[in-house]
Amino acid sequence: MSRKRHLDIHTLEMFAAEPAAPVTAHSVLEVLRLWADAGMLRRLDVALAVWLHEQDPQVQPCVLVAAAMLAQMEGRGHSCLPLADLVATPNAVLGWDAEDLPHLLALWERLPGTCAQWLQALQACPLVRAATEADRAQPLVLAAVDSAHPLLYLRRYWDHERMVAAHILQRSTAAGVQLPEQAAREWLDRFFPVASGAGCNWQKVACAVALRGRFSIITGGPGTGKTYTAARLLALLFATAAQPEQLRVALSAPTGKAAARLKESIETALKDLQQVVGDALDLEALVQRVGAARTLHSLLGARPDTRHWGFHAGRPLDVDVLIVDEASMVHLEMMSALLDALPPHARLVLLGDKDQLASVEAGAVLGDLCRDAQMGRYDAATVDYVARVAGEHIPAPFHADAMAPALAQQTVMLRESRRFSGPIAELALAVNAGDVARSQALLAECGVYDPVFMQAGGAVQRVHQLAWQGRGTAVGYQPFAQALQRWVAIEKASDIAVQHEGWVREVITAFERFRLLCAVREGEWGVAGLNAAVQQLLARLGVIPKEPGEWYRGRPVMVTRNDAALGVFNGDIGIALPSAAPGHPLRVYFLQGNQLHAVSVARLVHVETAFAMTVHKSQGSEFEHTALVLSAKAGSVLGRELVYTGITRARSAFTLMAEDVRLLAQAIAAPTRRVSGLLRFLEGELKA
Structure with missing residues (x-):
């Protein structure tokens, strides 16, 4: 008997036996287990509901359902559960197949029919805390209870989202960095010669915007020149620094390959720029200061098999400028750790394509932060600043027509592709x-x-x-x-x-x-x-x-787990080939930047064919x-x-x-929409 057929018999007959009988915690847990057997939920999702019932035997059935669905949503990349939507249209929220709808509705007909009733049940559970209440280490957090769109969080993701928003707000609204505007204007004009008949140079705008703040985003599609712009930003920071020889610059990306590409692109752009500026600026010295690009795990000192990092607020990174490429891949937990590890004075510049796939893990941080990037929404102060420092006039359609968000003033979308056509x-x-x-x-x-x-x-x-x-x-x-x-x-x-x-x-x-x-x-x-x-x-x-067999000449492999001791990281791709040593034992060769890195096949465990x-x-x-x-x-x-x-x-x-x-x-026809409260935090609707 198929798993689906097994589900048909047991779930529907369970409820058909006593149509009017209310569900109990035990019957709900049985249904959740059947759904896990059929692949509609993960065992982990059900385990959370079971644990809640063990801790609070009086818990109402709908709380167990909400907990399992929250865990399932987190597994699909969402950072929280939209409670009102779950109650009203569960299938739309959960994204289950149409054939699973009867099973879902069979249970839903026995559960409270309004969001208010679900909220009441959740608030009555001692394992759930309202966001505005004292923190007693409850595993679930209920936010925006008084709004039309309350959110249920796993405690960990509530903390991460709250911290990311707090750090970004602090960096976006902090007093601007002191800079010599006239010198900046002169250097920007040299870095970006005016093209005849050209419109607004968004690359130049991005450099000016990033120059004045401690947090900025440069987004754009392929070929729009994100790393080209970042290289000119580094040159601008170097040229305008009071003590350029002390500027500490770091480059990073989520994967080793992306980090190597970032380093290569930045170096190439700086060497090309040297031809433009001549002897007026020693960019070779800047290239030397940048050093090797590293994965975010390596940069932050990831500790194997833990959620702890070597660098954090108590031991911040030794950096003045950090540029992170492929930021769409950075998940919520990683972004929280990154922002926590940055010293207050440091500048963080995120590069990425807001329209790419979000991270595998929970959160769509870059997508959330760039929600309004297409519209610009620049206030009068930003428009005036860009005109003074960059000599660029931001077109009127990109001006703010009302209250302009602080984040928008530090976000620039590059709109012209020069390579991708x-x-x-x-x-x-x-x-x-x-x-x-x-x-x-x-x-x-x-x-x-x-x-x-x-x-x-x-x-x-x-x-x-x-x-x-x-x-x-x-x-x-x-x-x-x-x-x-x-x-x-x-x-x-x-x-x-x-x-x-x-x-x-x-x-x-x-x-x-x-x-x-x-x-x-x-x-x-x-x-x-x-x-x-x-x-x-x-x-x-x-x-x-x-x-x-497992290893053979020509087997391409992808590393699936960071291993700093071997010098390989999640996402790195190498090929098993005979070495030049006597007997020609197989080694896996990785091209890291322009350098070959070889590792014995016997030492590589966490890899898959690629x-x-x-x-x-x-x-x-x-x-x-x-x-x-x-x-x-x-x-x-x-x-x-x-x-x-x-x-x-x-x-x-x-x-x-x-x-x-x-x-x-x-x-x-199916754009991905990850549920998150990050923007509601940034807009002040959600508060810790």
Whole structure:
């Protein structure tokens, strides 16, 4: 009997036996367990409800339901539970499949019918505290009780959200940094020569805005020049500092690859800028001061298997300027730790695309903070300041028409893409705008030799074929296999020590040209199925052994857990290759910046094969050709941001492979909305 059939019999018959009987805590827990058996809830979600009942046997049934649903929401990336919405439209909040609706309604008909009744039950529970009451370490927090939209939090996320908002408000509203405006204007004019007939230079505006505050956000899509702007901001800070030789600068990103790309982009931009400023400013000295970019885990001194950090308010980071790239990937808990570890005087600059996928863990911090970035909402003081210091006139549509938020004065959206163009950019813009018709038309117009292409329907073997041979001029993994097979000659070379490093770099470069990106992990259209299929294909073609085992020459792996001792971090990708040492033992080679880093396969435990990876894991990376694979089983995971993020990983070619022709339209029509109280904190509605 299937799990769903088991659920049909037990849940519906349980309530049909006594239609008028009220539910009890025990019957609710039984239903929650059945839902977990059927995969509608996690065991962890039910465990919270069970624990609450153990601690308070008198707890009302709806409190147990609310607790389980809160845990489920947190597991899906939300930081809190919108109680009124849950009571009125539970299926819309929980995102369950239509076939699960009868089970949900069967229980809901027995629970209190109004939000006020649920609130009363929650307030009566000693394990729940109202946000305005004294803190006695209750595990649940109920906020905005007197509003139309009360929120229920797990205590940990209430604390994180409250702290993030407090830090940002403090930094956004603090007295402006003292700066020589005339000198800043002169340097900005040198860094950003005026283009004939150009409109507002938002990159220049972003530098001016970030210069005056201790917190700022620079957001924009691919190719808008976020790191280019950040490099000029660093040069501006260096040029206007009273003691530039003492300026302590740090670069960071959520993943090792994103951190390396940030460092490389900043260095390249600074070296190019040196040609512009000549001898007037020694930017080489600034490059030396920046140092290596680090992952956020490394920067903050993450302690394995704990939620504790080496740096915090009591032991702050030794930094004056911190630039964090790919900020959309930074989850709520990480942002809380980052802000807590910053010394009060330090500047924090967040870079990121607000429209990309939010973090895997709870929270959508950058998306929340950039909610109004498109509108600008600059007050008169900001408009005047930008005109004085940057010589730029912010267009009237971006002026505030009422009370301007403090955060908006420190947020700038870059609006012109200088690198990202053509059909890939057009498709990304159409998807981001929710324009299903335009997106489908763009794909329908293109063939296999065009930059964008779609194949929908048909067998998954089409994906396997694409992974090997690509399409048109867009490569698959064939160049990687060809580079890999050169080992036969390298192994026999008399100067193997000389040739080996070049070969390793060639293999890594070839592998990085193409990637399969998936919406889900399981199934033949998911990461697991496609990794197995590509591995079998390579074995059949003789590229890797017929029975490869766990480790084999050419196995690409992604690190899934930070390991500072080995120098590898979550998201890093390496390839298992023979070393030049006698016997040629396998080592995994990582390209970190421009340096090769090798680790014995015996020491790498927390890794997974990476011919295919989730879209989430691809953030911070770009590939010459990207294939986005959409599974019909993706469910609520399939959304607009996922498709947009997949498209924007592609430099030259993008291919969409969908199990069902309807999946693209469904995804574009479903923007991801994470429930959060962060903006309500920032606007003063929620208070600790």
